[in-house]
Amino acid sequence: MAKRILGMDVGHDSLKLALINGHKIEKAVTAHIPLNLIQDSRIVSAETMGEFIKDVCRENGMYCPQVAYVLSNENVYTRTITMPKMTPEQLAINLPYEFSDFISDEPRKYVYDYAMLSNPYADASDTMELMAVAVTKSHLELVREFIKKAGMKLVKAAPTVSSFISLIRGNGSKDTEYCILDLGYKAIRMHIFHGDRYEVTRTLDIGLSSLDSIIAENTNVDVHLAHTYLMKNYEDCQNAPYCTSAYENITMELMRALNFYRFSNPESNLENVWLSGGGIQIRPLWDMIESSLDMSVHHAKELLSRTPLDANGLSSFVQAIGITDLGETNGVSFVADSGFRAQAVRDSYE
Numbered sequence: 028m029a030k031r032i033l034g035m036d037v038g039h040d041s042l043k044l045a046l047i048n049g050h051k052i053e054k055a056v057t058a059h060i061p062l063n064l065i066q067d068s069r070i071v072s073a074e075t076m077g078e079f080i081k082d083v084c085r086e087n088g089m090y091c092p093q094v095a096y097v098l099s100n101e102n103v104y105t106r107t108i109t110m111p112k113m114t115p116e117q118l119a120i121n122l123p124y125e126f127s128d129f130i131s132d133e134p135r136k137y138v139y140d141y142a143m144l145s146n147p148y149a150d151a152s153d154t155m156e157l158m159a160v161a162v163t164k165s166h167l168e169l170v171r172e173f174i175k176k177a178g179m180k181l182v183k184a185a186p187t188v189s190s191f192i193s194l195i196r197g198n199g200s201k202d203t204e205y206c207i208l209d210l211g212y213k214a215i216r217m218h219i220f221h222g223d224r225y226e227v228t229r230t231l232d233i234g235l236s237s238l239d240s241i242i243a244e245n246t247n248v249d250v251h252l253a254h255t256y257l258m259k260n261y262e263d264c265q266n267a268p269y270c271t272s273a274y275e276n277i278t279m280e281l282m283r284a285l286n287f288y289r290f291s292n293p294e295s296n297l298e299n300v301w302l303s304g305g306g307i308q309i310r311p312l313w314d315m316i317e318s319s320l321d322m323s324v325h326h327a328k329e330l331l332s333r334t335p336l337d338a339n340g341l342s343s344f345v346q347a348i349g350i351t352d353l354g355e356t357n358g359v360s361f362v363a364d365s366g367f368r369a370q371a372v373r374d375s376y377e
Contacts, residue, residue: 031048032183033084034095034349034350035080036096037076039213041059042057044087044347064079073173076176078176078177080176080177092180093179094180094182095182097185098186098187102163104129106129107159138162138163143157187216191205191220193351197352202222204220204296205299206220206297206322208304210304210305213234214230215231215304216230227288229288231280231281233277235309238309239254244269274311278316278320298323300324301325303327305343331345
């Protein structure tokens with residue numbers, strides 16, 4: 028019998044669920060998250076979120092006992108690092124120090140994990156390359172708690188980049204360089220991969236929230252209503268001159284980030300970008316990005332390899348779908364290996 032799993036992606040204001048059965052997408056739904064349940068990228072009530080998820084699953088006939096969860100960018104740190112060869116026990120001690128430039132809090136408040144990007148014993152090199160990840164214990168426990176409240180069990184949880192790696196592995200090429208632009212609410216993130224190998228993420232501190240602010244200012248409404256205006260294109264606000272100006276600012280920042288990456292990596296042959304995130308629903312923004320970048324622009328759903336219900340209807344679900352295909356892990360591992368052998372590094376300082 029094919030294994031069923033529910034992919035779950037919680038965004039700024041929407042819940043995305045994708046029910047996967049083997050190589051088939053059985054159903055995919057999205058639901059608007061109640062106002063104020065998420066504040067400053069933080070879920071304020073595990074019980075309320077759990078009840079909300081349970082209701083959405085019941086209304087759409089999507090109950091599944093096992094959940095794969097996308098850890099949002101705001102709650103996880105991901106790095107590609109090179110370290111001297113060492114054992115897993117030695118890594119448990121040393122890995123947290125690799126995040127010292129990013130994490131100002133106490134290291135013991137985080138859980139660490141990694142996936143090998145190279146076999147440290149396959150050549151004569153004295154180093155090994157890793158995709159390393161850190162997430163706060165409190166956030167991981169919160170995710171476990173509200174999924175349990177929903178009557179399900181968290182069996183896989185991984186960062187956004189792991190979801191994209193799975194998509195690339197399923198329908199990509201190991202010789203192709205991939206740039207996936209995640210057009211998010213608070214920020215835009217530029218994820219770079221060489222084949223299914225994660226390279227780097229660049230964060231641009233500009234996102235859909237800047238559009239909400241400018242719509243609110245020009246229509247005299249609060250930012251919550253302005254966001255609804257934006258996503259529903261109320262009175263064609265997406266094509267208003269003030270929004271067009273904001274699209275130009277966003278596109279300029281993207282061009283600068285891409286030019287800097289290519290300048291810093293002269294061996295790069297980056298020719299294509301794939302768009303994902305909430306911003307893909309704003310067609311004028313997509314059009315401006317496509318016309319301004321000297322690259323071919325694609326939708327991340329083109330990387331889907333599973334049998335689609337309706338390719339046009341899967342725009343918002345690529346991460347929820349990708350997160351379900353991360354290989355088997357021993358128990359709940361917050362970072363999955365996407366084909367590599369993941370080695371859990373647990374609670375190093377306890």
